[in-house]
Amino acid sequence: MRRALVGCLALALGATPVGVFLLLRRMSLTGDAMAHAILPGAALGYFLFGLSVGAMTIGGLVAGLAVAMLAGLVARGTLLGEDASLAAFYLISLAAGVLLISLRGSQVDLFHVLFGTVLALNDAALLLIAAITTITLLTLALLFRPLVAECVDPSFLRTVSPLSPVAHYGFLMLVVLNLVGGFQALGTLLAVGIVILPAAAARFWSRTISGLLLAAVLVAVCGSLAGLLLSYHLDLASGPAIILAIGGIYLLSLLAGPEGVVTRRLLHQRHLQA
Template identity: 50%
Template sequence: MYDIFIAPFMEYVFMRRALLACMAISFSCGPIGVLLVLRRMSLLGDALSHAILPGIAVGYLITGLWLPGLSLGGIAAGLLVAAASGLVTRRTILHEDASFTGFYLIALALGILILSVKGGNMNLTHFLFGSVLAVDHPTMIYIVGVTTFSLITLAVIYRPLVYECFDPTFVKLLGSKEGKFHAIFMILVVINLVGACQALGTLMALGIMMLPAITARLISTQVWSTALRAVIIAASCSYLGLILSFQFNWPSGPTIILLCGLVYLSVLSLTALKSHSHS
């Protein structure tokens, strides 16, 4: 048991870094994913996870694999798509999900095109699926920093965010502050997706944010308990995913997300059986 579950993290620095990065991502993305679910913004999170790719691609062309350049490019692209989608929603008859869909498809195609044509020897798979076992010290520090900032910010604006989930009419009475809380939350979503992207890639980053959240929502009614269970599910699947990827030489990101998916399907099946027995 020691050789399987503990030894890899004791013997290899890259495994410890990967574990710390995944734990940090889980603690931050868990609560944010729950708030996305409660605010019915899950598909918008999907759009933003793809929208950051062209920013990362441009950052790579300008600065190479310099982490601040990649991060700033991804954050800028995500915020630009969020702002443009909000503007289209306010000025046209399109709803927010439709405007986000249009912009994220354009951004995803643009990002893939840039990396395919100008990326040189850089493998596109690295950006799309990530490599958590290759997380270096600066990336780990960045992810931990994003987590710390996100948790502190969420603690400060927790009440208005939760109120908006269940009673948006009350929040509208706050006037201009409503837009500020929404904008801050969207910024948190973008920087966490960029942070998760550094380890899991743009296609897998949303998985660690949303799958544990929707799983926890099936078995929890209170916001805090839902967020806690989402963190536990994400952290547990990350740990087991790293073990499996190390032992069987599987790609780490997809392994972690697949485990999250298996937990979701298991909970979904048990919930359906329970509902059927009660009926």
């Protein structure tokens, strides 16, 4: 449980800020597609070397970057949009990954790869997640202003700054890296939950980027702690419990946050009465 908590806290510090920028760039579903796209690489690493953290990580990273680049090339060279090309490649990747795992392992192995084994994090996995978090925070600190500008007006950033491609492709690299890190704890199907859900919940608590980043990290930390406690006391699967706990915070934020449905209606009624 302590290792699982440390891993989730590291993911909260690194993955959720990336989720905030995905939300601001309207790329939330892209993150979901990329989470599935890493599966064939991770499955190939498992097929060749078994449950090796290094092999599965390198395989997932290569597969995720390959799908991202292929989707971009198809979108730029054909009539197909980027969302459709990404959806096509991630579906192919998901099917190929499941097939590879089924050829080598059992249903238990497939379950672990898809849904994660957060209670089985070893030293190598924790060090990997911590390294990805460190790289993410340093990169976001260096590229913060270009990333914010690209969220507001990508065309303007391309016009006035040579850092536009660096910010764009560097951010895609961070997305893939954090999904690979989340894959170690939560599997390919749930890793995107700790990236997107805290960012979505934070949107109902703040309007500023700094406020969104802080709120998203707090939501991820609280949801991880609550999910682990629920899984321990109620004997539930830890990965789904963590994502459901974060989802519960999202629903609460949707209803009662300063920018939530109930709060905005009350403020609107008071405005009309005034």
